[in-house]
Amino acid sequence: MKDLLSPGSLVTVAGGVLTVVGGVAYATGSANLSLPTIFYGIPILLGGLALKSSELPPARRVTPKAQLKAEREQAAPELGKLLGDVTRWRYGQKAHLESSLEALKLWDEDNPPTLTEIEELSSAAGYGLRLRFEGNAVPMDRWEDKLDRLGRFFAKGMKAELTAVDQTCFDLKLLPDA
Template structure:
């Protein structure tokens, strides 16, 4: 999903079009069309620009899901896993990072430089659904804090899940949620 397909982009383009329409109507001495274009175009344009400035794009797939993974998500995955995928695969506005409130509750949020969710992956693990979330960390020391929270992650995301934290490199961890 490119940034041109975001709701903020569509609203900005609509506002720009209405504003240009109003300016052309003004130049051609059409007062009614002028008012319509400018009085509706400028607020829509400003609203679109405001959305664009606080936009958080959907998290990309590390590997595109295959048919088997999608079937498992619909049949075997827990409600929490399905909600996580829905939540991070849509455009967000006014947040610094995906899963902001969850990371704050887990005490894995670090002020102005939060961990960033950089990718998702779905896997079939012996007929069970596994959702893998890859986080980019700010410092090398943070990975230790994530490893220490493994038990809390399993409890936080609810019953029916096993959680594992895998350190990919000192500044990158994966949280794997496996349905039971």
């Protein structure tokens, strides 16, 4: 269902509907309807297909949006921006957090790390995030070398923890530094 509600899908469907309506109107001799619908329908359809070809779906959100709203509002604003950034449709990027991972030198152009899910955490220390990555061509030891910088990079007063899930997946937890 999430794939059907992407902006690229909506634009593609709208362009397809306008094109079909224009084609039917042309075939039935209704010139007043056929010209505008074909004239606008085909470019909208092509634009929608272009969006679909470069679309990056949002990371899977484990925690429901309304569950930790109060904690999120009291936490560092950078964490809220990070959460909002990775849970929306992106266009023209290979992976979520592309520029951040490039700045941290945790990027591989051919096979970049992939953010698969994000979870909001609440503990006695405060609000944090868990990001699950598939490392792909960037090994976990490179992430471990940058561990002290990772927490500070995403928000002030945060520390980062890495936990291996399996050989290709790991969790990056951003937690308040006690």
